[in-house]
Amino acid sequence: MSNDPPKVDLRGTPYEIGFSHGQILAKQIGRQLQIYQNLFQETCKLDWPQVLETAEQFRSAAATLVPDLLEEMQGIADGVGREDVSLVDIIALNARSEIALGKWDDGCTAIAWKVGTTGKQIIAQNWDWRTTVGENLAMVSIEREGKPKIWMVTEPGIVGKIGFNSASVGVCLNAIRARPISTSLLPIHLLLRIALECHTVSDAIATIESLGGAASSQHILIADAWGGRGLELSPCGGVYLPEDEDGIIVHTNHFLANKLVDEPPWLSGSPVRLERARKLCKEIIREEGRDRLGQTVDAPLLRRRIFSDTVNSPQAICCSPDISRGGLARIETLFNIIMVLGEGKEPYAEVVFGRPGAGGESAPLMMPW
Incomplete structure (x- = not known):
């Protein structure tokens, strides 16, 4: 790889951490959303509105169990600064392994x-x-x-x-x-x-x-x-x-x-x-x-x-x-x-x-x- 990945330092409240994350890495988050939209369509036959329906269910679990992390994800969405990127889009990225229902074949x-x-x-x-x-x-x-x-x-x-x-x-x-x-x-x-x-x-x-x-x-x-x-x-x-x-x-x-x-x-x-x-x-x-x-x-x-x-x-x-x-x-x-x-x-x-x-x-x- 010719270019090292960015090094990003985040600090503050959950929302402040998320907002800085979204603002600094807005370009990369946009590319990630496009990659996963294509992946869900190709491998799971799910369009993005269907993905967001499942992400909405995970929003409820996060609100109950880890409201601070939900606040951080809201900050990420706001930090990206695009009208077409919402909290539920960010939840979908964080729940992508679950929404795929085991149809992806990553290694490690x-x-x-x-x-x-x-x-x-x-x-x-x-x-x-x-x-x-x-x-x-x-x-x-x-x-x-x-x-x-x-x-x-x-x-x-x-x-x-x-x-x-x-x-x-x-x-x-x-x-x-x-x-x-x-x-x-x-x-x-x-x-x-x-x-x-x-x-x-x-x-x-x-x-x-x-x-x-x-x-x-x-x-x-x-x-x-x-x-x-x-x-x-x-x-x-x-x-x-x-x-x-x-x-x-x-x-x-x-x-x-x-x-x-x-x-x-x-x-x-x-x-x-x-x-x-x-x-x-x-x-x-x-x-x-x-x-x-x-x-x-x-x-x-x-x-x-x-x-x-x-x-x-x-x-x-x-x-x-x-x-x-x-x-x-x-x-x-x-x-x-x-x-x-x-x-x-x-x-x-x-x-x-x-x-x-x-x-x-x-x-x-x-x-x-």
């Missing part, structure tokens, strides 16, 4: 790793999505009184995505295709934001449970300075995956333990990526030696050894576009993020935009910046 490979005995916690992923979205991504910080400061990589218009906070809580996301969907619960992007407003993993789990869980089946990989958990969430209940004997959780795009939903097989590469990522982690442990992991396992090593991997391409850990699919349907790795958390240490992340190891990716960008 995520890893949480409590590294050795050094107190270093890594949480990382490749985010795979429609190629056309890549030019619109932004790096955002959010400061709100009484809450940890947040840094995340997001799609403009969306209030919660992949990132970490000043309390050393980090989140990654894996999409799951399963039924049912519940419009009385919160979309996954709102739950990601809620998790990023928490001080510990256990606090995030308790908060998500108090809100009734997720509106759709999704996996949030979450970690703090003391370890990670894999949150296999659904409207029917959640299952929380522990670390393995090496302090590792690996997740792709199918549930490993949550049997509460109807999950038909849908992404053939997901089990392949899961086993491949596990195998590569084991190889690193064997080759580096357990006693040295805390010193040697870092962002450059993980990008080189795991997140650049192209086995089973195009559905590889480093996903490449399938040339047999039309332009709008093509999916690839749009960014890699590797977050480093630790007790008593300042959390940070390295982000590479584009496909890591492919030659056209950005230089690593730091968060905080």
